Amino acid sequence: MRSLAPQHRSRRNLFPSSHPALCAALALAACLCSTFSASGKDWNVVSLGGREYVTDENVAKFYGFQRFAKEGSDRIFKHTHLIMTWKVGSQSIYVNNIKFNLSFPVVDSGGKAMLSTVDLAKLVDPVVRPSYIKKPIHFDTVVIDAGHGAHDSGAVGPFGREKDYSLDMALRLEKNLQAKGFKTLLTRRQDVFLTLSQRVAIANGQRNAIFISLHFNSSGSRDANGIETYALAPQGTRSTNGGSPWSSPLSGNVRDAENIALATAVHAHVIHELRSVDRGIKRARFNVLRGINKPAILFEGGFVTNQTEGKQIDDPAHRQRIADSIAAAVVKFRTAVAKK
Ligand SMILES: [Zn+2]
Numbered sequence: 001m002r003s004l005a006p007q008h009r010s011r012r013n014l015f016p017s018s019h020p021a022l023c024a025a026l027a028l029a030a031c032l033c034s035t036f037s038a039s040g041k042d043w044n045v046v047s048l049g050g051r052e053y054v055t056d057e058n059v060a061k062f063y064g065f066q067r068f069a070k071e072g073s074d075r076i077f078k079h080t081h082l083i084m085t086w087k088v089g090s091q092s093i094y095v096n097n098i099k100f101n102l103s104f105p106v107v108d109s110g111g112k113a114m115l116s117t118v119d120l121a122k123l124v125d126p127v128v129r130p131s132y133i134k135k136p137i138h139f140d141t142v143v144i145d146a147g148h149g150a151h152d153s154g155a156v157g158p159f160g161r162e163k164d165y166s167l168d169m170a171l172r173l174e175k176n177l178q179a180k181g182f183k184t185l186l187t188r189r190q191d192v193f194l195t196l197s198q199r200v201a202i203a204n205g206q207r208n209a210i211f212i213s214l215h216f217n218s219s220g221s222r223d224a225n226g227i228e229t230y231a232l233a234p235q236g237t238r239s240t241n242g243g244s245p246w247s248s249p250l251s252g253n254v255r256d257a258e259n260i261a262l263a264t265a266v267h268a269h270v271i272h273e274l275r276s277v278d279r280g281i282k283r284a285r286f287n288v289l290r291g292i293n294k295p296a297i298l299f300e301g302g303f304v305t306n307q308t309e310g311k312q313i314d315d316p317a318h319r320q321r322i323a324d325s326i327a328a329a330v331v332k333f334r335t336a337v338a339k340k
Contacts, residue, residue, distance in 0.1 A: 045117060048107060053114035056086065063128060075106075075113045082128065088113045092280060095127055098268045099280035103237035122234040126257035127264050133257040136337035137295055141183040141209035142330060143202060145288065146170035148215075150193035155218030157304030159314035162216040163191065168316070169214050169301065172323035180331060185209070196287035203292050210262060210333075211296035212326065213288050216313055217303045225306040226277030229267035230298040231259040232290065233283035240282035250290045258295035262333050266299055269329035270322055276302065295333075299326070 043062065046053050056075045060068035067078040073088040085094045091105040100123060104116040115124065126133055146167040148154035154162030167188065174184045185206060187199045203211040217224070232252040233239050252259065263281050271278050279300075289296050301322050302309045312318045 043117075043120075046109065046114065048109055048114060051104065052117040053107065053109070054117060054120055055109075056113040056115070059115060059120070059124070070113075073108075073113075084124075084128070086113055086115065093124075095264075096268070097278075098264070098271060099278050100127070100264075101240045101280050101282050103234060103283065118234055118237060122256050123260055126261045130257075130261045130333075130336040131338075133261060133337050136258055137208060137210065137255075138338070139208045139210050139295075139334065141185060141206050142173075142177050143185045143187065143206055143209050143211045143294075144170045144173055144177075145187040145199050145203070145211065145213040147213060149188050149191055152193055155216055155304045157218065157310040157313075158307065159310050160304065162218070162304055165216050165301075165304070165313055165319065166214045167191065169319045169323050172320050173212070173214070173326055176323055176327035177330060180327060182330070197291070199288050200291040203294060203296065206294070209294050210258075210330070211288075211292050211294050212262075212266070212330075213286075213296070213298040215298060215300050217300045218305045219303055220305075222305060222307065225303050225309045226279040227267065227270055227274075227302055228279035228282055228300045229263045229270075230282050230284040230286065230289065230300070231263040232256065232296070233285055237283065239284045240280075241284065243285075246285060250285070251293045252290050252296060254293060255295045258337065259289075259297060261337060262295045262329075263297045265329040265333040265336065266297060266326050269325040269332065270299075270301070273325040273328075274318075274321055 043054050044058050046055065057068070060077055063079070065077040065079050069076045075086040077084040083096055086106045088106050088108045091102045093100050093102060093106070102116070102119045102123065104119060107114045148163035148166060152163065154166065156162070170186055174186060177184050185202065187202050188194055199213070203209065217228070232250065233246065234256050235249045235253050236245055236247055238245050260281070267281050270276065284298070286298055289298060302313050304310045304313055
């Protein structure tokens with residue numbers, strides 16, 4: 001692994017609104033509440049190859065992790081109910097065993113593991129202390145988007161079609177959320193076709209709402225399986241699946257922190273509850289995420305093209321369990337961002 005030499009250093013408060021002490025945060029990935037007392041005062045920002053980074057030690061100190069260990073290229077940060085692991089050279093980190101895809105890999109500089117300030121501000125901070133998200137939405141409505149419809153079947157597997165599964169799961173999620181006291185709006189309730197911009201317009205027409213788009217996956221490889229959840233890629237970063245970095249801001253980027261917090265809550269709940277294969281929380285610029293000015297995610301609930309997973313998805317009881325996990329995650333997200 002190439003070790004990068006720092007080009008300049010500056011001390012800065014990357015989160016001007018945050019008060020470093022006495023922070024009660026909910027670790028969204030933990031499904032548990034923990035008290036997180038950040039003890040550091042500011043960040044020592046280092047420029048490497050034209051990009052800004054912070055060190056592993058700075059992260060450990062700022063958030064007041066009770067234990068911080070270096071094991072070869074691994075870094076382990078531990079706090080009550082929260083374990084975060086990094087690996088130098090990797091573009092993924094784990095928080096409570098949930099996989100997150102970074103916008104930039106963790107790099108080495110003089111034996112220190114360095115995290116980009118983009119990933120610090122747009123991923124780690126909103127995930128480990130969502131209560132610090134600035135001006136979070138106070139929502140009472142969940143817009144549920146069943147992917148595809150009519151002539152657009154989406155993924156087709158040996159047991160059924162994505163458009164039918166996504167609509168069925170949307171109706172199950174609606175029922176559960178209504179029982180929890182939320183208002184709901186489905187972008188479609190029948191086997192009809194909507195353009196992506198129609199779905200965006202429905203979401204943006206609601207006031208205090210979040211948006212959850214429900215999909216199932218397909219692959220040419222019959223072995224592909226597992227759950228993945230997408231949040232909009234931050235400005236200036238690549239999507240997880242490639243493409244060029246998008247430099248201009250998108251309307252969805254105003255919700256970057258809430259997007260990743262919502263993705264974390266939903267993804268972690270489903271992975272924990274269903275013990276599914278974790279393909280990670282990923283970044284994309286899907287049309288349905290780009291234009292939505294509310295917290296928004298796109299959830300892929302498994303591969304209809306995989307023999308085992310496709311059979312599970314075809315089982316209504318399995319879809320009910322996913323819907324129940326997502327509903328519980330919505331409650332978790334609302335509590336986490338509202339807590340001060
Ligand atoms: Zn789809």
